[in-house]
Amino acid sequence: MPIDSWIEQDRRRVRAEVVGDFSTEDILRAIGDAVSHPEFERGFNILSDHRQIGQPITTTRLQEMTSHLRRLSAEFEGSLMAVVTTKPASYGMMRMLSVMVEDIPLYVRVFDSIAAAEAWLESPDGSASL
Numbered sequence: 001m002p003i004d005s006w007i008e009q010d011r012r013r014v015r016a017e018v019v020g021d022f023s024t025e026d027i028l029r030a031i032g033d034a035v036s037h038p039e040f041e042r043g044f045n046i047l048s049d050h051r052q053i054g055q056p057i058t059t060t061r062l063q064e065m066t067s068h069l070r071r072l073s074a075e076f077e078g079s080l081m082a083v084v085t086t087k088p089a090s091y092g093m094m095r096m097l098s099v100m101v102e103d104i105p106l107y108v109r110v111f112d113s114i115a116a117a118e119a120w121l122e123s124p125d126g127s128a129s130l
Helices: 024-036 059-071 088-100 114-122
Strands: 003-008 013-020 044-052 080-084 105-113
Touching: 003 024, 013 024, 024 059, 044 088, 044 114, 059 088, 080 114, 088 105, 105 114
Parallel strands: 013 044, 044 080, 080 105
Antiparallel strands: 003 013
């Protein structure tokens, strides 16, 4: 599966890694698997590593993902989502995601390193600088 996700209970977060190309079904399955995991708790943050991504997400898939997240808004309301990518097109699409999920509210920021993403996620109020 191109999207592997797991729970980091001690860090109160969902961790995901995207490798290669993926389908809409892969995205929805990964989100669903995380939320239904027995160790998942409402309000967990998300660290999604897209550094090995194939083709960036399309606008259509992004809209479908956003709709799915909106249906699960009670699970992610107030959560932080850090996306790590080094591809400019993927960066742009994830910035679009950050705007699309503001009404959940799920706070999304895009980073070019795991270290920067973790620093933001671990800051007391999610305000750590880039």
